[in-house]
Amino acid sequence: MEGKPLEREEGVAVTAPLEEKREAAKPAPEATGKTPAPASTLPPEEEERLRGEIIAALKTVYDPEIPADIYELGLIYDITIDADRNVAIAMTLTAPACPVAGEMPGWVENAVNAVPGVASTTVTMVFDPPWDMSRMSDEARLALNMF
Numbered sequence: 001m002e003g004k005p006l007e008r009e010e011g012v013a014v015t016a017p018l019e020e021k022r023e024a025a026k027p028a029p030e031a032t033g034k035t036p037a038p039a040s041t042l043p044p045e046e047e048e049r050l051r052g053e054i055i056a057a058l059k060t061v062y063d064p065e066i067p068a069d070i071y072e073l074g075l076i077y078d079i080t081i082d083a084d085r086n087v088a089i090a091m092t093l094t095a096p097a098c099p100v101a102g103e104m105p106g107w108v109e110n111a112v113n114a115v116p117g118v119a120s121t122t123v124t125m126v127f128d129p130p131w132d133m134s135r136m137s138d139e140a141r142l143a144l145n146m147f
Helices: 016-024 044-058 104-113 138-143
Strands: 005-007 013-015 076-081 086-091 120-125
Touching: 044 076, 044 104, 086 104, 104 120
Parallel strands: 086 120
Antiparallel strands: 005 013, 076 086
């Protein structure tokens, strides 16, 4: 499956390895201090549509020092949508001492809350597993000339 594109509703192809990295990067419930959320009871097509719009919103958030969005950089570890359309985002930073560490969760929350149909958004910062450059998509690598 290496390199096989996974088509997204918004027309952006993401390589399978990036999706696998995102899945592997999901923090354990004890790392976020929360119990696992029950699986969404939204109809699958509605959850997929909403997830696509949330990802599109996340792609509008940039670290001011890096010319690639936070989703393509691999900073988003998990997106959970519950039956009431409350969204929980687990994310990290490229470095714990990032100058915008205090502001970025608010940017993410505002971007996701602007998506029609989202009731509320909670952003949790996690640093385990730590971010590394292997989490970046090909799109981010291209933007940063890191091929």
